[in-house]
Amino acid sequence: MKIYDEARLRLAHLQTRRHFLKSFSAGMGGAALSTMIGPSAFAASVPGVDPDPLAPKAPHFAPRAKHVIFLHMAGAPSQLELFDYKPLLERLNGQQAPESLLDGKRFAFIRGIPKMLGPQATFEQHGHSGAWISNHLPHFSTVADEVSFLKAMHTDEFNHAPAQLFMYTGSPRLGRPSLGSWAMYGLGSENQNLPGFVVLISGAAGPSAGASVYGSGFLPTVYQGIQCRSDGDPVLFLSDPDGVPRDLRKASIEAINEINRQQYEETQDPEILTRISQYELAFRMQMSVPEAMDIQAEPDYIHQEYGTAPGEVSFGNNCLLARRLVERGVRFVQLFHWGWDSHGAGESEALTHGFVDRCKETDQAMTALIVDLKRRGLLEDTLIVWGGEFGRTPMLENRSGQDNPFVGRDHHSDVYTMWMAGGGVKGGYTHGETDEIGYQAVSGRTHVHDLQATILNQLGFDHTKLTFPFQGRDFRLTDVSGNVIREILA
Amino acid sequence: MITPRFAKWNLIGVVLSLVLVYFWIDPVGSAVEWQRFFGRFHSAYAHLPIGFLILALALSILRAVGWMKDGDNAISITLVLASWAGLQAVMAGSWLGQMGGYPEDILFLHKMMGYSVTVLAAALLYARYVYERRVVLSMWGVTLVLLTIGSDLGGQITHGPGYVTEYAPSLARNLLGHPDPMSTRFETGAPDSVRVYDGIIAPIFAEKCVSCHGPNRERGSLRLHTKEAIGNHDGDEPLIVAGSPEESLLIKRISLPDGHEDQMPPAQDAKPISHADVELLKWWISEGASFEQTIADAEMPYGITTILQAYGLGAIRRGVFSLNIAMPDTSLISALRMTGVRVTALAENEPFLEVQCETGSCLNEPSMRELSAHIISIDFGASDATDEDIAALSHFPNLTRLDISRTEIDGSRLDVLADMKYLSYLNLYGSSVNDAALDHIAQIPNIAAVYLWQTAATSEGVERLRIQLPEAEIDFGN
DSSP: OOHHHHHHHHHHHHHHHHHHHHHHHHTTTHHHHHHHHOGGGGOOOSTTOOSSTTSOOOOSSOOSOSEEEEEEEETOOOGGGTTOOOHHHHHHTTSBOOHHHHTTOOOSSOOSOOBBOOOSSOEEEETTTTEEEETTOTTGGGGGGGEEEEEEEEOSOOSHHHHHHHHHHSSSSTTSOOHHHHHHHHHOOSOTTSOSEEEEEESSSOOTTGGGGGOOTTSOGGGSOEEEOSSSSSSTTOSOOTTOOHHHHHHHHHHHHHHHHHHHHHHOOHHHHHHHHHHHHHHHHHHHHHHHHOGGGSOHHHHHHHTOOTTSOOHHHHHHHHHHHHHTTOSEEEEEEEOOOOOOSSGGGOTTTHHHHHHHHHHHHHHHHHHHHHHTTOGGGEEEEEEOSSEEEEEEOOSSOSOOSOOOEEEEOSOEEEEEESTTBOSSEEEOEEOTTSSSEEEOOEEHHHHHHHHHHHTTOOTTTOEEEETTEEEETTTTOOOOOGGGBO | OOOHHHHHHHHHHHHHHHHHHHHHSOTTSOOOHHHHHHHTTHHHHTHHHHHHHHHHHHHHHHHHTTSOSSOHHHHHHHHHHHHHHHHHHHHHHHHHHHTOOSOHHHHHHHHHHHHHHHHHHHHHHHHHHHSOHHHHHHHHHHHHHHHHHHHHHHHHHHHOTTTTTTTSOHHHHHHHTOOOHHHHHSOOSOTTTSBHIIIIIHHHHHHHTTTTBSSSOBGGGOOOSSHHHHHTOOOSSOSOOTTOGGGOHHHHHHTSOTTOTTOSSOTTTSOOOOHHHHHHHHHHHHTTOOSSOBTTTSOOOHHHHHHHHHTTOOOOOOGGGGSOOOOOOHHHHHHHHHTTOEEEESSTTOOOEEEEOSSGGGGGOHHHHHTTTTEEEEEOTTSOOOHHHHHGGGGOTTOSEEEOTTSOOOSTTGGGGGGOTTOOEEEOTTSOOOHHHHHHHTTOTTOOEEEOTTSSOOHHHHHHHHHHOTTSEEEOOO
């Protein structure tokens, strides 16, 4: 896009509020006219803006995955208690970390010379692939041969909010579109009655970076993630107010949209298109979302497999919802489950207590999700991604410096484990290796931008070409880096 | 003073010396150490006669236009120097050539140019005393042409073909016949018919190895110029271990570090082999070191694809993608969408479509039938599709994916799938297909995944199907 086009776009943005008010004062007069003009009259005249932003679009090349379910373990689970088995660390337990290990390193909380901390779990090899999985994940161990482990992931950030932003927007600072928004921008929505990008949150808190991790940044806001709830109204403020029948609602939305269309023709502001399609989507969603979100409709054995708790907010419910949404054509389902920040300062964040609880909350449901998608033939084109925003140190964190009955680990950005399953990713494969204490990568090091490039690749995109013009240059999710992790692709 | 007599004897002396050099320095012989040392100065010596000749020409022109009154003798002295400097360059060049690693045909031409220019320098001196100006002028013309060609050949030998013209305007480059070397090095244009060995491996051997290990020379009793020569190699260690590049002597020797005395090609002789070439040779060996396998038939890891794309390899399309199908008619797609069928294009610039139907009757829509070659995926999931509807699938021969899950069908008409050679995914979960239908599924030639959870099929039937289709993933929900 030329700078001139962008200037026009910016102008349209600036004009919005003023013209909106003007249009209100002018009243409803133009509505009748715009019904006669009809939708075909307002084809996009701003480059890069689609008149129907949610219409399905073709990716760059034949995709391997049509859906993504991202299971984000917010707070960053310890890889050393789950997948990255380090017998040497067990022997070093309680010894002081050598200074050479700490030279030039910065940690979020560790100061001075910490002690090493052995694995707070027992490990066994599972499946034909012989993947090491700890006793905290007894269910997940049974599907070891379905997943590809990335054992040497690394990120640029060691605090939760920036690292989460980095994971989803490719930048540690606010303002960039999230992974799901990019997918929506590139692919549109398969199901016109449901949002294409749904966010499901469980645990004691939401992601610390807030809604920006599923926001649309500088992309049109129609591409942002929509948070759905498994309890009460699935989408807040979606139901009709008391005393407003559905046909009246329909008539008023139609009238508002006609006014908005006329306004769009005048100002060419793409945000008006977003508003129109959101009103329309919201109206359709009033019917379809409650149906999709009603997990009570599932048979008992499904509830048992997932370990769901109908009527509560739980990771299990969200996993089951994720399957139901993907089944109905939702492109991108983003799950967050908070509570993995195991510093060891108290029981709830101890590797021996809170961490074990988190494992229990997630193990059965995420395993059931893989198994359930597989037997329905959906795993083949659904990419499941699991991981946190960074890893944990092989050193014990003891913030207070006093006797502490609980153990924990500090944030560690240099190496951690993630896994992917389905969607054209190899099963029973491990990429990347860490050193004997799980402190640094030895081989197969992969960066967050590589992960993002790989997810986009599976959806059919060349991550260097999925761009959006903003502030005079083309932006992309992976900024100026990222390599597709070919090794794990089937 | 240089006299005509001196000029004559100078010419005879130079010609005789050249004849001696020609027979003394055997092109395929081996230079001793001092000769190698001397030979290495060839590229420095080669510029001396060029400089002398140009100086002589410049002085001659100045003299002819009258800007230089005297100086005939200076021109003669310069030509004498040119002829002896030429002889020196020829000797050094012949020794350098003996050290090997240069393309033989170009080397020979270059050598002949060197001889000719040296003789011409001496002959020019003689001609200036004996012949009229016209003859001398035309001799100068010939000298300049040969000098230019000889220099260009020298440049090609040291820097590879097309070095001089690499940055020339494209028009000039095409006139000179030096096309882009990347597009001509390997033959990758027709991956279906060209063999990996002929198109990629043999050119690497020819360029990097055959000057020492070929028809003319057999260093280390190894020849790599023909399939037979490679096959007949008999050494202490196997040259090529099909499937194991790391055990193959060929790969070991070309992967040694710089400075290792066994490194091939030897550092002092030739241009080193590139990392990309080593990767290609390793790939050929790991694929079985076949002389027959075509490029399209070989499993190609991403790294190899990237290397070969730089040499002009286009995308290798397999299965349904190898079909040559025009882009679909957008008005047909619109017509199909009007009937309630959800149509999505597989990807930009791909002619293929995926459709999702809410009713089984969509298969009989005229627009759907007209797009039958384009449609590679049909999703009937949870529709009212019946077994009769399924029979109409025979009109869609290019299907790769078929989803008939959560329907009432019993699978009695799945026999129509037996001809579908691209069909790899068949989802039947939650339908009423029974064991009889599994026999139809066993006939699908390239099926890779069948989903049979919650169907009327029995575990015995599924076990039987697993035996019949050992390569396929048969999911029965257990």
